[in-house]
Amino acid sequence: MQLEKIISISGKPGLFTLVTQLRSGFIVEDxxxxxxxxxxxxxxxxxxxxxxxxxxxxxxxxFEVMKNIAEKFDYKEAINHKSSDNELKAFMSSVLPNYDVDRVYGSDIKKLVQWYNLLQKAGYIKPEAFVKAEESAVEDAEIVEEKSVEKKAAAKKAAPKAEKPAAPKAKASSSAKTTVKSTQRKQG
Known part of the structure; x- marks a missing residue:
């Protein structure tokens, strides 16, 4: 299930997918x-x-909470979001047992159930949607790692071998030779 393209818009009922971005906003699809x-x-x-x-x-x-709901309800529709507060709290406890009852409000649970049911009706909730997301994340990481290794190997092969710089050859200047010769003549 690809949640990264699914959005909720404040003031508009339902869920939307991002189609494209414009200068002044977005095109979305219900x-x-x-x-x-x-x-x-x-x-x-x-x-x-x-x-x-x-x-x-x-x-x-x-994503994980949706997966828990899907598994509990066998990838079918969950309870109605208009259920009583007690039913919604019992539902939440069954899909996420250690949820924080002080920070997760009844309205949050209603929205969660409503979103799940909308996604289920639209065909997003199915077993392969959850498996593929987990596996593809691992596969994507492995592919990135393989490409990185391949790039390093290719760069190593393509890089020209650095030649050792030749040691500078010392030439004796002609004036130095002359000085040596002249000192040898004076001594001899």
Whole structure:
């Protein structure tokens, strides 16, 4: 599941995918209806990929929470987001047992359930969507590492071998030879 292109826009119901960027904003597509719309740069936009849920010891990325929900509900629709607060809290405890009850509000849980169900109806929630994301991250890291090693090897082969600079040859100047010869004549 690619959450990095799925956004929530403040004041607009539903979820959207980013289609393209413009000078004055973005073109987005509603994941439910497929209708495209233009939004301005001043709109408050949240990337689902940047959202995390508080637990008592850490923040869990939304992707992992969605995966937990999908596995619990067998990749089918979850409970209704209009369920009672007690039902929503019980749901949240079942998919993320150590969620921080003081910092995760009922409205947050409703939004999570609503988003999950929208993604499920739009066909984003399926077993291979979660497996591929995890495996592709590992594969991408391995590919980057292999390319780095290949580039270093290619650069090493392509680099010309540095030749050792020749030692400067010392030539005796003719005046030095003359001085040596003249001193030898005087002594002899």
């Amino acid at each position: 994941i439910s209806t497929g209708k495209k719309a233009s939004i301005s740069n001043t709109s408050q936009v949240s990337l689902l990929d940047n959202i995390a849920i508080y637990t008592f010891d850490q923040e869990v990325p939304l």
